[in-house]
Amino acid sequence: MIGEDGTPPTVRELGEFALIERINAGRRQGPQVLLGPGDDAAVVAAPDGRFAVSTDMLVEGRHFRLDWSTPHDVGRKAIAQNAADVFAMGARPTAFVVALGCPADTPVEVIDGLAAGMWAEAERVGASVAGGDLVRSREVVVSITAFGDLGGLPPITRAGARPGHVVAVAGRLGWSAAGLAVLTTGAAPDGPGAEAVALHRVPHPPYEAAPVGGGPRPHALTDVSDGLLADLGHIADASGVAIDLSASALRDDALTALAATMNVDARQWVLGGGEDHAFVGAWAREAPLPPGWRAIGTVRAGSGVTVDGMSWDGAVGWESFRGAEAAPGNEPR
Amino acid sequence: MIGEDGTPPTVRELGEFALIERINAGRRQGPQVLLGPGDDAAVVAAPDGRFAVSTDMLVEGRHFRLDWSTPHDVGRKAIAQNAADVFAMGARPTAFVVALGCPADTPVEVIDGLAAGMWAEAERVGASVAGGDLVRSREVVVSITAFGDLGGLPPITRAGARPGHVVAVAGRLGWSAAGLAVLTTGAAPDGPGAEAVALHRVPHPPYEAAPVGGGPRPHALTDVSDGLLADLGHIADASGVAIDLSASALRDDALTALAATMNVDARQWVLGGGEDHAFVGAWAREAPLPPGWRAIGTVRAGSGVTVDGMSWDGAVGWESFRGAEAAPGNEPR
Numbered sequence: 001m002i003g004e005d006g007t008p009p010t011v012r013e014l015g016e017f018a019l020i021e022r023i024n025a026g027r028r029q030g031p032q033v034l035l036g037p038g039d040d041a042a043v044v045a046a047p048d049g050r051f052a053v054s055t056d057m058l059v060e061g062r063h064f065r066l067d068w069s070t071p072h073d074v075g076r077k078a079i080a081q082n083a084a085d086v087f088a089m090g091a092r093p094t095a096f097v098v099a100l101g102c103p104a105d106t107p108v109e110v111i112d113g114l115a116a117g118m119w120a121e122a123e124r125v126g127a128s129v130a131g132g133d134l135v136r137s138r139e140v141v142v143s144i145t146a147f148g149d150l151g152g153l154p155p156i157t158r159a160g161a162r163p164g165h166v167v168a169v170a171g172r173l174g175w176s177a178a179g180l181a182v183l184t185t186g187a188a189p190d191g192p193g194a195e196a197v198a199l200h201r202v203p204h205p206p207y208e209a210a211p212v213g214g215g216p217r218p219h220a221l222t223d224v225s226d227g228l229l230a231d232l233g234h235i236a237d238a239s240g241v242a243i244d245l246s247a248s249a250l251r252d253d254a255l256t257a258l259a260a261t262m263n264v265d266a267r268q269w270v271l272g273g274g275e276d277h278a279f280v281g282a283w284a285r286e287a288p289l290p291p292g293w294r295a296i297g298t299v300r301a302g303s304g305v306t307v308d309g310m311s312w313d314g315a316v317g318w319e320s321f322r323g324a325e326a327a328p329g330n331e332p333r
Numbered sequence: 334m335i336g337e338d339g340t341p342p343t344v345r346e347l348g349e350f351a352l353i354e355r356i357n358a359g360r361r362q363g364p365q366v367l368l369g370p371g372d373d374a375a376v377v378a379a380p381d382g383r384f385a386v387s388t389d390m391l392v393e394g395r396h397f398r399l400d401w402s403t404p405h406d407v408g409r410k411a412i413a414q415n416a417a418d419v420f421a422m423g424a425r426p427t428a429f430v431v432a433l434g435c436p437a438d439t440p441v442e443v444i445d446g447l448a449a450g451m452w453a454e455a456e457r458v459g460a461s462v463a464g465g466d467l468v469r470s471r472e473v474v475v476s477i478t479a480f481g482d483l484g485g486l487p488p489i490t491r492a493g494a495r496p497g498h499v500v501a502v503a504g505r506l507g508w509s510a511a512g513l514a515v516l517t518t519g520a521a522p523d524g525p526g527a528e529a530v531a532l533h534r535v536p537h538p539p540y541e542a543a544p545v546g547g548g549p550r551p552h553a554l555t556d557v558s559d560g561l562l563a564d565l566g567h568i569a570d571a572s573g574v575a576i577d578l579s580a581s582a583l584r585d586d587a588l589t590a591l592a593a594t595m596n597v598d599a600r601q602w603v604l605g606g607g608e609d610h611a612f613v614g615a616w617a618r619e620a621p622l623p624p625g626w627r628a629i630g631t632v633r634a635g636s637g638v639t640v641d642g643m644s645w646d647g648a649v650g651w652e653s654f655r656g657a658e659a660a661p662g663n664e665p666r
Contacts, residue, residue, distance in 0.1 A: 034383055035488055035490070038491075038571070039422065039488070039490050039491055039492075039555075039571075040387060040418040040419075040421040040422050040491075040554075040555055040556060041385040041386055041387035041418050041419055041421070041422045041424065041479075041481065041488070042385070042386050042387070043383050043384070043385050043386075043422070043483070043488050044383065044384055044386055045382065045383055046379030046382055046383060046384055047382055048382075049378065049379055049380055049381075049382055050367055050376050050377065050378055050379060051376070051377055051379055051384060052374040052375070052376050053374055053375050053376075053377055053428075053430055053463065053464065053478075053480070054373060054374035054375070054430075054464070055430040055431070055432045055464065055465060055466050055476070055478060056432065056466050057432035057433070057434050057466050057468045057470075057474070057476060058468075059434055059468055059469065059470040059471075059474075061471075062468065062469055062470065063468070085373040085374050086373075086374055088373040088374070089372065089373050089374045089376070091374065095386075097386055097387075097388040097478060098388070099388045099389065099390035099432075099476045099478075100390070101390050101392055101474060130386065131386065131387070131388065132388060133388050133389050133390050133476075135390045135391075135392055135395065135396070136392065136395055137390075137392040137395065137472065137474060138392075138394075138471055138472050139470065139471050139472070141390070141392075141434060141470060141474050141476075143388070143390060143432045143466075143474075143476035145386075145388060145430060145432075145478040146374075147386070148374065150376070155368055155372070155374070155376050157368070157372050158371075158372055158373075159372075221373075222372075222373055223373060238371070238372075
């Protein structure tokens, strides 16, 4: 679709209702969505009489940059991080709703890309986008709410870690932070650098390793969104325990090699970088870890998180509103 | 709490985690919230195995102005309009989640006011705020997702109106638009003008008249958010019918008197103004309307919405992205 002057139309030219129709055209809702978009509210199934719900807001220039990522990437990332939150409760995603704000002169193709990315990632986890809202704002703002089915089991909170548990992780650590570092240098990436950039643009939470359904379950679980030390700090605080990590278990040779070419310390990415949306949990010592999980530390009596028994003195994670106004696009959600 | 230089602290000074703790301190979750804030996701009850869900985004300068409304007003309005969407499906609100973006130099008291207003309105409908997200953005953005319990009954959609049904409304029409008009003049309001301004700042959806629980139910239902003609147009389209309204039934003497002092036509407010979040539905002709409802028209064969059989040639409602960039704060959600 091309506007009268030959350029792609903007959302102002197309209008809210036509844009909503365009976004929803040809979509197939998942089986959990009993009533999809188009009315005052959607209706979603909650088979066991409860649902898990998580919400996240992403702001252009703060959580993503449209000169670094395609709209499709941003749409996938927005859904992925919310899906990871739902999985991190031991729940399986059922549906998402999306509120989107954008300037009136936003090209429609940006919205098309965002929506396509959201749908692609939602379908990867067996879910769909059941509804949303579309408004005018000064910057692009994406607000996602994700729903999950606990399958009749209790939620896996951050509070269940106990001394003697094994701390284990599924998924990559530090690659998103590495990708951000590569993007910040402005150099054209190749090899592991290109892989890191791709993983910064679109995280790959290890959905297949999430403890949903009937398999073994950890006693505490979260996803790594703020940074490994920060997120394990939340588990340690909520559980009233200490966590000690093994530096050797966290070593990632490819990341170390990449860091060496940039003259930085890969441990900072692994321990402080968020946004990979790996899963990290506290597992009973007796049973073997399920496929995709690897031990990286132990739960002990006490408080706080250490590495080989020592405090880590680098930055431990991310917090909104702290830090410099500069370097936009570097804040994980 | 006062900052080091004697001024109230900003969200930057307090920090994300302290602010979240402050927002949630002392709150009592409703009975439907099985797990509240503080983990990767909340858990909300869905007693009949389904939930209704609606999401809305409000942007500062576009949907509200902090020089016209207090943060408490904005918080109440944001929850009220989402609660109205849930009631408009025939569901009773159970919980809300809130994603909030704001600049780092936002005074903490603004966030305190927003949160207090949200909680106050959520508690008015028997619900609570089960979780949220807090991020940095250039303008204040509030994104609310509301959940509702259908009580084992089918949702009341926009598609069930049939020729012969009575169109009836519960709640006020045009008062929010009148209040906006008064605010725009800049004159200090009194009498009905002051009442209209108050209703623009905080709508009062007629929650008590909503058809939830075991009483009589309309065949189609929506809330008036975009404007009466626009919202009835959605019912007419979805149901494949025509709707004819009675001008005399829509007459509001107090509003007419207020409009006369401003040399405008009150019908424009009643027919085109949104944001009052009245409920409008199509009811069977046989039974008397329940308390709080009044007949304003009839459903007929055909298409479109008319007033006394004629098209209305004024503006019929609101649409994002259309219209002037000027006059911020005038766009209903």
